[in-house]
Amino acid sequence: MSYDIDTRCIHGLEHKNKDANFAISYPIYQTASFSHLTPGHNPTGFDYSRESNPTRSYLEETISSLEHAYDTIAFASGMAAIATAFEFFKAGDHILCGEDLYGGVVRLIAQVCNKNGYEVEAVDTTNPAEVESKIRSNTRAIYLETPTNPMMKVSDIEAIAEIAHKNQALLIVDNTFMTPYFQNPIQKGADIVVHSGTKYLSGHNDTVCGFLCVANEELSDRFRLLSKTIGATLGPFECWLVLRGLKTLALRMERHKSNALAVKEWLQKQPVVKEVYYAGSGMISFTVDSEERAVSILKNVSLIIYAESLGGTESLITYPAVQTHPDVPKEQREKLGITERLLRLSVGIESPNDIIADLEQAFVQSIQ
Numbered sequence: 001m002s003y004d005i006d007t008r009c010i011h012g013l014e015h016k017n018k019d020a021n022f023a024i025s026y027p028i029y030q031t032a033s034f035s036h037l038t039p040g041h042n043p044t045g046f047d048y049s050r051e052s053n054p055t056r057s058y059l060e061e062t063i064s065s066l067e068h069a070y071d072t073i074a075f076a077s078g079m080a081a082i083a084t085a086f087e088f089f090k091a092g093d094h095i096l097c098g099e100d101l102y103g104g105v106v107r108l109i110a111q112v113c114n115k116n117g118y119e120v121e122a123v124d125t126t127n128p129a130e131v132e133s134k135i136r137s138n139t140r141a142i143y144l145e146t147p148t149n150p151m152m153k154v155s156d157i158e159a160i161a162e163i164a165h166k167n168q169a170l171l172i173v174d175n176t177f178m179t180p181y182f183q184n185p186i187q188k189g190a191d192i193v194v195h196s197g198t199k200y201l202s203g204h205n206d207t208v209c210g211f212l213c214v215a216n217e218e219l220s221d222r223f224r225l226l227s228k229t230i231g232a233t234l235g236p237f238e239c240w241l242v243l244r245g246l247k248t249l250a251l252r253m254e255r256h257k258s259n260a261l262a263v264k265e266w267l268q269k270q271p272v273v274k275e276v277y278y279a280g281s282g283m284i285s286f287t288v289d290s291e292e293r294a295v296s297i298l299k300n301v302s303l304i305i306y307a308e309s310l311g312g313t314e315s316l317i318t319y320p321a322v323q324t325h326p327d328v329p330k331e332q333r334e335k336l337g338i339t340e341r342l343l344r345l346s347v348g349i350e351s352p353n354d355i356i357a358d359l360e361q362a363f364v365q366s367i368q
């Protein structure tokens with residue numbers, strides 16, 4: 001029997017108690033190491049928590065069930081998961097990546113991976129014909145976010161997966177914004193899914209974590225080797241926090257979305273708002289008529305918190321040009337639309353009336 005995703009958020013694939021003591025809330029195995037009975041006899045399979053830990057395994061199985069993945073590895077941050085994904089490549093390889101990516105990934109590519117001898121080329125992944133035209137004989141992967149952060153551009157995962165596979169390349173999708181509740185990239189043909197689990201998956205602005213989900217055994221073997229060797233895996237307590245957060249993922253995502261739709265409608269009616277970018281989930285970006293107004297709105301919000309990050313219960317407002325994307329060259333930022341007039345809202349799950357009332361008073365104050 002296969003459960004709906006709402007149920008899998010709570011029980012994983014099977015409704016069976018996986019703890020030896022039948023605890024309902026899976027225990028935190030706060031241990032670095034595990035004892036062996038005799039040499040070569042280790043009945044649990046757990047040796048050392050960098051490599052594996054029962055709390056982490058339980059979380060990884062739950063995420064695999066949500067993402068329809070063969071295997072998932074939990075990392076200490078989204079960036080740790082993404083940096084480990086890039087360790088897959090070697091000198092001489094060519095990788096195509098979306099041109100509108102989270103700024104930390106742009107920094108990883110430009111300032112860390114640049115020493116590795118592979119080439120990473122930016123492409124507009126919303127245009128499959130353009131992606132196809134940039135494929136080379138040494139292209140090993142296409143890496144994209146959909147929707148993108150912060151411009152909410154959407155790529156056709158199925159079309160890009162087809163192009164990748166026709167050319168023996170992998171498709172890697174960052175599914176942070178949509179989460180498996182709204183989008184399953186592996187079911188649409190992606191080979192690898194990465195997440196900043198810091199966001200919707202943990203959901204409470206209290207945990208930094210990341211996930212790398214793979215579609216098959218071969219990728220699982222390679223990334224298990226990389227993760228145990230590099231060692232940026234997630235600690236047991238954080239794993240437990242994510243497990244607790246996940247139980248309400250379905251409820252939270254529904255509320256994030258309905259709140260975001262209400263806020264989007266309100267924003268679209270404001271004369272000082274010039275563009276509204278929305279592609280689903282709880283994320284909205286919008287531009288106002290001047291940089292001064294953008295700064296003033298940030299200063300005057302009260303319930304909504306001016307802070308980086310997204311996907312938690314609290315509504316946050318972010319200034320992408322300054323906070324999340326300063327490492328993207330200004331010229332590229334302007335080309336993408338990440339100007340000083342752009343604000344990004346992570347709409348929380350408070351009352352939609354209170355969120356809109358707070359925006360309203362911040363807008364009014366910005367006019368005076």
Ligand SMILES: Cc1ncc(COP(=O)(O)O)c(C=O)c1O
Pocket residue numbers: 077078079080102104145149174176177195196197198208209210309
């Ligand atoms: C889309 C996206 N991917 C990856 C990351 C990196 O994740 P983390 O901050 O958990 O390292 C972020 C962070 O904001 C993000 O927004």
